[in-house]
Amino acid sequence: MQKRLFIKTYGCQMNVYDSARMADLVAPLGYAPSDTPAGADLVILNTCHIREKAAEKVFSELGGIRRLKEAKAKRGERMLIAVAGCVAQAEGDEIVRRAPFVDMVFGPQAYHRLPELLARAAREGGGVLDTSFPAEPKFDHLPAGGTAPGVTAFLSVQEGCDKFCTFCVVPYTRGAEFSRPAAQVIAEGERLVAGGAREITLLGQNINAYHGAGTDGREWGLADLLRALARIPRLDRLRYTTSHPRDMDEPLIAAHRDIEQLMPFLHLPVQSGSDRVLAAMNRRHRADDYRRTVERLRRARADLALSSDFIVGFPGESELDFRATLDLVSEIGFAQAFSFKYSARPGTPAAAEQQVPEAAKGARLAELQALLQRQQRAFNAAAVGTTMPVLFERPGRHDGQVVGRSPYLQAVHADAAPALIGQIANVRIAAAGANSLAGALNEAGAAA
Numbered sequence: 001m002q003k004r005l006f007i008k009t010y011g012c013q014m015n016v017y018d019s020a021r022m023a024d025l026v027a028p029l030g031y032a033p034s035d036t037p038a039g040a041d042l043v044i045l046n047t048c049h050i051r052e053k054a055a056e057k058v059f060s061e062l063g064g065i066r067r068l069k070e071a072k073a074k075r076g077e078r079m080l081i082a083v084a085g086c087v088a089q090a091e092g093d094e095i096v097r098r099a100p101f102v103d104m105v106f107g108p109q110a111y112h113r114l115p116e117l118l119a120r121a122a123r124e125g126g127g128v129l130d131t132s133f134p135a136e137p138k139f140d141h142l143p144a145g146g147t148a149p150g151v152t153a154f155l156s157v158q159e160g161c162d163k164f165c166t167f168c169v170v171p172y173t174r175g176a177e178f179s180r181p182a183a184q185v186i187a188e189g190e191r192l193v194a195g196g197a198r199e200i201t202l203l204g205q206n207i208n209a210y211h212g213a214g215t216d217g218r219e220w221g222l223a224d225l226l227r228a229l230a231r232i233p234r235l236d237r238l239r240y241t242t243s244h245p246r247d248m249d250e251p252l253i254a255a256h257r258d259i260e261q262l263m264p265f266l267h268l269p270v271q272s273g274s275d276r277v278l279a280a281m282n283r284r285h286r287a288d289d290y291r292r293t294v295e296r297l298r299r300a301r302a303d304l305a306l307s308s309d310f311i312v313g314f315p316g317e318s319e320l321d322f323r324a325t326l327d328l329v330s331e332i333g334f335a336q337a338f339s340f341k342y343s344a345r346p347g348t349p350a351a352a353e354q355q356v357p358e359a360a361k362g363a364r365l366a367e368l369q370a371l372l373q374r375q376q377r378a379f380n381a382a383a384v385g386t387t388m389p390v391l392f393e394r395p396g397r398h399d400g401q402v403v404g405r406s407p408y409l410q411a412v413h414a415d416a417a418p419a420l421i422g423q424i425a426n427v428r429i430a431a432a433g434a435n436s437l438a439g440a441l442n443e444a445g446a447a448a
């Protein structure tokens with residue numbers, strides 16, 4: 001009997017990857033993906049704990065799912081509910097207590113046991129909790145293959161974090177740093193490409209700290225791994241995220257110069273432009289170190305564009321500290337960025353400090369976002385009149401339109417046949433908006 005699986009994913013790309021693996025794990029048990037929770041036999045919420053708002057969403061979502069479960073029970077059918085991800089890891093006990101209708105709660109390092117947890121939940125009638133950090137890596141227990149990848153795919157290569165920035169929950173929810181052996185990563189990369197992926201984004205909470213077992217008996221850094229993956233035929237584009245400025249070493253910078261498939265767009269979170277705040281955040285670098293790293297990267301790859309993350313209103317951040325962030329943004333120039341108000345997370349050191357008033361946080365965020373928006377618009381506008389290789393991914397909203405991505409991850413709309421999906425073609429950019437570009441295929445047609 002075919003059963004229906006609904007997964008809702010919150011948070012980062014790592015969660016997107018994990019959700020796909022969970023679907024792979026239960027597919028052999030007869031669960032097929034569904035895009036609505038109504039009537040589903042298994043509902044998984046794959047949650048995020050990074051900011052307070054993200055975590056709150058889970059409990060409100062659970063209210064709705066509970067009603068669907070009750071409706072199903074009235075028909076004499078059963079719905080199993082699982083809470084996975086970082087809220088499960090951080091607040092597992094509280095979920096079990098506050099939401100007894102939830103059948104399974106498990107963290108990011110335990111989800112490979114999902115088939116076993118499902119069997120237990122079915123048998124015991126709920127309340128199954130697994131927030132352990134197993135000694136054997138889950139990657140050794142995930143099924144190979146699974147659902148066909150899209151034109152672009154994620155590949156998790158590194159997980160966890162040992163950096164302990166004072167605002168961040170990730171070291172607690174994902175656990176210690178772990179790097180997958182290169183052979184395992186390459187095999188998964190080859191499978192993705194065989195399944196149709198043309199672009200792979202390598203994922204890790206702290207990806208440039210990658211230090212996995214190489215295929216030659218040495219320990220490999222991220223640069224070695226990228227070089228090996230670049231040898232996979234038909235893998236046209238490589239990206240990686242998220243990096244820490246401190247781990248942007250010489251070999252990795254050289255990889256940006258040498259590896260043609262490595263796209264000239266790098267997400268390099270800086271969080272703040274103030275040395276005082278950076279020190280309080282335990283980022284272990286100064287604003288000038290960031291400036292120098294960007295300089296070195298741009299010397300290696302002149303067309304490199306940058307994206308970043310910022311936190312405003314970190315405890316102790318003064319108006320002057322905030323100005324230093326604005327100065328850094330003005331100097332560097334970002335193609336794109338994410339910015340957040342500091343959110344106190346239980347159990348992290350910064351949560352215990354004197355907090356910046358909400359109004360100041362709001363005003364600073366608005367000012368920073370206005371500046372970042374201007375930079376993003378200018379970056380997009382500069383593409384008009386140029387020709388860019390675009391990897392087409394999906395049909396557009398209008399008939400006869402396809403949508404793809406530029407090397408800088410900008411969405412690009414063009415009029416072309418759906419046959420172009422999965423290919424790279426040169427597009428002459430005619431118009432730019434805040435979040436996307438539009439253009440026409442070059443006469444020459446397909447570029448690669």
Ligand code: SAH
Pocket residue numbers: 050051167168169170205206242243244269271309310311340341342343344345
């Ligand atoms: N590993 C990445 C960050 C992962 S979290 C890195 O080191 O850069 C993604 C982003 O969320 C962070 O870069 C930070 O800007 C933001 N963030 C993390 N904790 C936060 C908090 N407590 N309040 C506000 N923003 C936070």
Ligand code: SF4
Pocket residue numbers: 161162163164165168169170171205206244
């Ligand atoms: Fe969090 Fe990133 Fe800092 Fe690790 S390096 S603690 S994931 S912000």
Ligand code: F3S
Pocket residue numbers: 010011012013014015047048049050085086169170173174205
């Ligand atoms: Fe959120 Fe966990 Fe990712 S807290 S950002 S889902 S690592």
